[in-house]
Amino acid sequence: MREDGNGGGRRVEGGASASGADQEYLSLERELTVLLRRARASQGEMAREVHPDLESAAYGLLVRLDECGRQRATELAAYIGVGKATMSRQLRALESLGLVAREPDPADGRAWLVHLTDEGRQRVGKVREARRGRYVSQLAHWDRREVAELARLLHQLNLGMEK
Numbered sequence: 001m002r003e004d005g006n007g008g009g010r011r012v013e014g015g016a017s018a019s020g021a022d023q024e025y026l027s028l029e030r031e032l033t034v035l036l037r038r039a040r041a042s043q044g045e046m047a048r049e050v051h052p053d054l055e056s057a058a059y060g061l062l063v064r065l066d067e068c069g070r071q072r073a074t075e076l077a078a079y080i081g082v083g084k085a086t087m088s089r090q091l092r093a094l095e096s097l098g099l100v101a102r103e104p105d106p107a108d109g110r111a112w113l114v115h116l117t118d119e120g121r122q123r124v125g126k127v128r129e130a131r132r133g134r135y136v137s138q139l140a141h142w143d144r145r146e147v148a149e150l151a152r153l154l155h156q157l158n159l160g161m162e163k
Contacts, residue, residue: 046131050123051097058090062099062116062124070113072105099123 044056061076077087091114094100099120105111116124139147 042131046127049127049130051099053097054099055090055093058094061090061094062120063128065100065114065116066121066124066128070103070115072111073114074111076114094120 040056043059047054047056047059050059050062057080060080064076064079065071073087073091074084076091077084080087082090091100091102095102098117100114101117102112102114105113
C-alpha cells in the first residue's frame, strides 16, 4: 500500500483509494444505511397499523402472502431469510391474530400452505394503500420516470443480493 500523491488517503492494490475511487461505494453504503434504518422504523409502524400486537418482522410475511398468495412455510422462510423455527413461531403468532390460516398442500399431504385470511388481506391492503399514498406525496416533485428508474435499480440490487 502507498499514499496517494497528495499525502491523503491510503491506496490499495490496483490504485483504488479508500477515500477516492471507492467513494461511490462508500456513498452507497451510507445511503443504504439511512434507507434501511428508516425502512425498519416504517415497517414497525405499518405492522402496528395492521394489528397492534403484530411484530415488525412479520409485516414482510404478510406483504409476501398478499403479493404471491398461498405458500409453504419453507418458501416463506427462504424468501425472508430465516430458519424454519423462526418462521413457525411467526406464523403461529399471525394465525393467533387471525391474519393468516393454514391448509393442507394438495400437492403434498404432509405440507401446509399458508395464506392471508379475509381479515388479513383487508388489513394489509389498507396499510399498503396508505403507504403508497405516502410515497406519492413524498415523491410528488419527482418525475414518474425517475420513480420507475429507482424501482428498477432497487429491483436489480435485490436480485444481485439474492445470489
